[in-house]
Structures are given as structure tokens and as C-alpha cells.
Amino acid sequence: MTTPRHLASLALSLAMGAAPALSQAATSDFYGGSFGSLTDKSFTTYSTTVNGVGLTIQAVSAAATPMVTVRWDGIGMSSGLLEAGELNSQLSGSGDALLLTFSQAVVIDSLDLSGWDVGLLGSAIDKGSITSKGTTYALSQGQSGFLSPITTFSLGQIPASQTFMLSAEGSLSSFRLAGLNVTAVPEASSLAMMALGLAGIGCLRRRQVA
Numbered sequence: 216m217t218t219p220r221h222l223a224s225l226a227l228s229l230a231m232g233a234a235p236a237l238s239q240a241a242t243s244d245f246y247g248g249s250f251g252s253l254t255d256k257s258f259t260t261y262s263t264t265v266n267g268v269g270l271t272i273q274a275v276s277a278a279a280t281p282m283v284t285v286r287w288d289g290i291g292m293s294s295g296l297l298e299a300g301e302l303n304s305q306l307s308g309s310g311d312a313l314l315l316t317f318s319q320a321v322v323i324d325s326l327d328l329s330g331w332d333v334g335l336l337g338s339a340i341d342k343g344s345i346t347s348k349g350t351t352y353a354l355s356q357g358q359s360g361f362l363s364p365i366t367t368f369s370l371g372q373i374p375a376s377q378t379f380m381l382s383a384e385g386s387l388s389s390f391r392l393a394g395l396n397v398t399a400v401p402e403a404s405s406l407a408m409m410a411l412g413l414a415g416i417g418c419l420r421r422r423q424v425a
């Protein structure tokens with residue numbers, strides 16, 4: 216499916232083609248375009264790359280065999296034919312969830328959800344949460360406005376982590392993960408290596424001068 220939004224982002228990436236990509240990497244898009252088929256495909260784990268960082272997605276549910284579902288409008292979970300592929304809330308207990316495991320610690324700059332409904336009075340019908348390092352943050356009504364097919368949440372203030380849990384909450388939730396934008400956070404060990412490297416260059420320079 217081609218939308219003005221996709222054409223605009225295509226034009227932007229063509230325009231930026233000549234310039235080296237520095238801090239602004241493209242948003243990973245799990246929505247429309249060439250992503251996914253018309254009906255759900257199920258995976259025990261779904262692996263992809265987001266802004267150059269490896270990402271593995273697993274389904275989490277009280278159901279026996281939760282599977283990751285992948286369709287043109289995003290990523291969700293289902294435990295079988297009778298359960299919708301979206302991230303749904305459950306009548307009791309916690310709802311469907313996706314465990315996102317990155318190959319290194321990241322900050323999630325933004326997270327896109329599709330099928331996220333906001334009521335006429337501006338209150339969210341869909342409710343969700345994201346858990347990082349044991350703390351759960353509510354995803355409230357979102358920032359993209361009321362008729363947009365994609366609702367974007369800015370999560371840069373949530374601590375960097377290697378794993379995040381995206382969960383459906385409330386009683387009427389039904390949405391999918393439609394995109395992510397992350398920034399890798401250098402680990403302490405790689406910072407130490409970089410410091411050693413810089414010290415090494417410094418020694419070399421001093422020797423050359425002397």
C-alpha cells in the first residue's frame with residue numbers, strides 16, 4: 216500500500232541519499248509498503264534490524280503457545296486461530312505482550328502503534344504500557360492526533376535497556392507495533408576500549424614528536 220506518507224519518506228530518503236547518515240537514521244517501519252502480507256504470518260520469534268541494531272521479538276501471554284503475528288499493518292501476537300493477531304487486552308490478568316530484545320542496549324526514541332484508537336473526548340480507548348528495567352510506563356493517548364493511522368509515542372526519557380516489554384492494557388485494547396526508532400547506547404566496555412585506543416594514539420603521537 217502506498218500512501219502520501221510513504222511517498223514523502225521515499226522522497227526524503229532519495230534527497231538524503233548523497234549525504235552520509237549521521238545521527239538521524241531512518242525509522243524502522245513495520246507498516247504498509249512492502250512490510251508483511253495481507254494476512255498474519257506466525258513466528259515463534261521474529262528477528263529484524265532496527266537502526267542497525269539487531270532485534271528479536273517474542274510473544275508473551277498466559278496462553279499456551281503465543282506466537283508473534285506479522286501483517287502489513289504491524290506486529291502483534293496470537294495464541295491461535297480464535298485469537299486476533301493484534302495486541303489485545305484480556306478479560307482478566309495482563310493482556311498480550313511482545314518482548315523486544317535488542318542485540319545491545321538502546322534508547323527507544325519513538326515507538327509507532329497502528330490501530331490505536333482515541334475517543335471523541337480525547338481519552339484513549341486503547342491502553343498499553345512499556346516496561347524497561349523493571350519499571351512500567353503507561354502509553355496514554357499518544358501524540359499523532361485523532362485520525363492518523365499511526366500513533367507515535369516519544370520514549371526517549373525511558374532508561375536505555377536491552378529488553379523492553381510492550382503490553383496491551385485495559386479492557387478494549389487492540390493495536391499493533393508499527394515502527395520503532397532507536398539509538399544504540401555504547402556499553403561501558405566499549406567506552407573503555409575507546410579510551411584505551413585514544414590513549415594509544417596519544418602515546419604514538421608523543422613518540423613521533425620525540
Ligand SMILES: [Ca+2]
Nearest residue numbers: 292299301303
Ligand atoms: Ca492477540
